[in-house]
Amino acid sequence: MPKLSIITPTMNEHAAPKTIRELVRSFGKSAEIIVVDKSSEANRKKLLNIGAKVIVQRSTGYENALMDGFRAAKGNIISTIDPDGTYSVEDFKHVVNTVKSGQADFVSGNRFGKLHKGAMTTSIAIGNKFLTGLFRFLYKKDIHDGLSGSFAMTRKAFESIRDEETYRAGTLFFEIELARRGFNMVDIPINYHPRVDSVSKISKAKPIYGMNIARHTIRFARDYNPLLMFGSIGVGLILIGLIIGAFVLTNYFYTGSLIEIGRALVSFMLIVLGFLSILGGLILDLLLRIEKELLKNRKG
Numbered sequence: 534m535p536k537l538s539i540i541t542p543t544m545n546e547h548a549a550p551k552t553i554r555e556l557v558r559s560f561g562k563s564a565e566i567i568v569v570d571k572s573s574e575a576n577r578k579k580l581l582n583i584g585a586k587v588i589v590q591r592s593t594g595y596e597n598a599l600m601d602g603f604r605a606a607k608g609n610i611i612s613t614i615d616p617d618g619t620y621s622v623e624d625f626k627h628v629v630n631t632v633k634s635g636q637a638d639f640v641s642g643n644r645f646g647k648l649h650k651g652a653m654t655t656s657i658a659i660g661n662k663f664l665t666g667l668f669r670f671l672y673k674k675d676i677h678d679g680l681s682g683s684f685a686m687t688r689k690a691f692e693s694i695r696d697e698e699t700y701r702a703g704t705l706f707f708e709i710e711l712a713r714r715g716f717n718m719v720d721i722p723i724n725y726h727p728r729v730d731s732v733s734k735i736s737k738a739k740p741i742y743g744m745n746i747a748r749h750t751i752r753f754a755r756d757y758n759p760l761l762m763f764g765s766i767g768v769g770l771i772l773i774g775l776i777i778g779a780f781v782l783t784n785y786f787y788t789g790s791l792i793e794i795g796r797a798l799v800s801f802m803l804i805v806l807g808f809l810s811i812l813g814g815l816i817l818d819l820l821l822r823i824e825k826e827l828l829k830n831r832k833g
């Protein structure tokens with residue numbers, strides 16, 4: 534049984550043979566390399582000749598491509614690297630070794646650590662930082678590049694999500710699902726180079742893709758950490774309410790008459806809604822704790 538499984542997703546990726554050749558050279562027999570391809574027979578033939586196992590992807594999307602490969606993997610450590618020439622195999626070894634050394638159940642490469650000029654557009658970098666920040670805040674995990682194409686995890690971590698139905702959130706799909714199950718995760722700085730072939734395959738409309746990722750991140754956080762989520766919304770509403778209220782009161786002290794009734798009402802409603810949101814978060818949090826306790830007792 535190989536100790537390490539390396540899954541590489543490809544979709545008409547011209548740089549793929551070079552990266553896969555390098556993987557074969559670097560890992561030899563200590564790893565199985567599985568390419569999950571959604572392109573042409575001719576492309577697959579090239580990859581087979583290098584010595585990789587090739588799976589034809591019948592499902593759609595990056596997340597399913599990875600899941601297809603992970604499910605076919607036999608190693609104790611399950612990993613992936615995008616073979617589009619943007620990641621370094623040397624860095625990938627560090628990612629794998631960090632899991633091997635037992636430092637975390639899930640380790641990913643943080644591309645912001647050594648981002649090369651022209652590798653990531655400013656809008657993608659901002660979008661990524663926002664989505665990763667949202668994930669870090671809601672799930673309390675120390676990840677700084679939630680959409681990295683280079684990550685590795687223990688077999689135990691993967692087995693816990695093997696039957697999970699995917700949703701379009703890129704690497705964050707794996708991070709959200711593992712975070713929900715209580716696995717620990719870290720990232721380490723890696724190099725990120727500009728794409729050799731300049732066509733992105735993961736999504737044609739990145740803003741819509743990004744909005745969907747945000748939606749999924751929030752959707753699951755509601756169940757995972759309701760107090761943090763509803764508590765933050767509540768505190769935000771109370772603060773806005775207090776600011777509006779302060780304007781109304783200042784006006785009252787200066788003019789001596791309460792003329793801004795509308796604003797006073799809005800301020801009052803926002804503060805009440807804020808408290809209700811915090812209360813809702815507390816109740817959901819309590820229910821979640823009771824559910825966890827019941828599940829633990831049933832297992833024990």
Ligand SMILES: Nc1nc2c(ncn2[C@@H]2O[C@H](COP(=O)(O)OP(=O)(O)OP(=O)(O)O)[C@@H](O)[C@H]2O)c(=O)[nH]1
Nearest residue numbers: 542543544569570571594595598615616733734735
């Ligand atoms: N099999 C398969 N591979 C895919 C699919 N979508 C993307 N890929 C591959 O997954 C890897 C990552 O996709 P990219 O298009 O590079 O995504 P990205 O790195 O977020 O975008 P760029 O910054 O433009 O490189 C590449 O090797 C793609 O060929 C898919 O639906 N099926």
Ligand SMILES: [Mg+2]
Nearest residue numbers: 615617619682
């Ligand atoms: Mg890429």
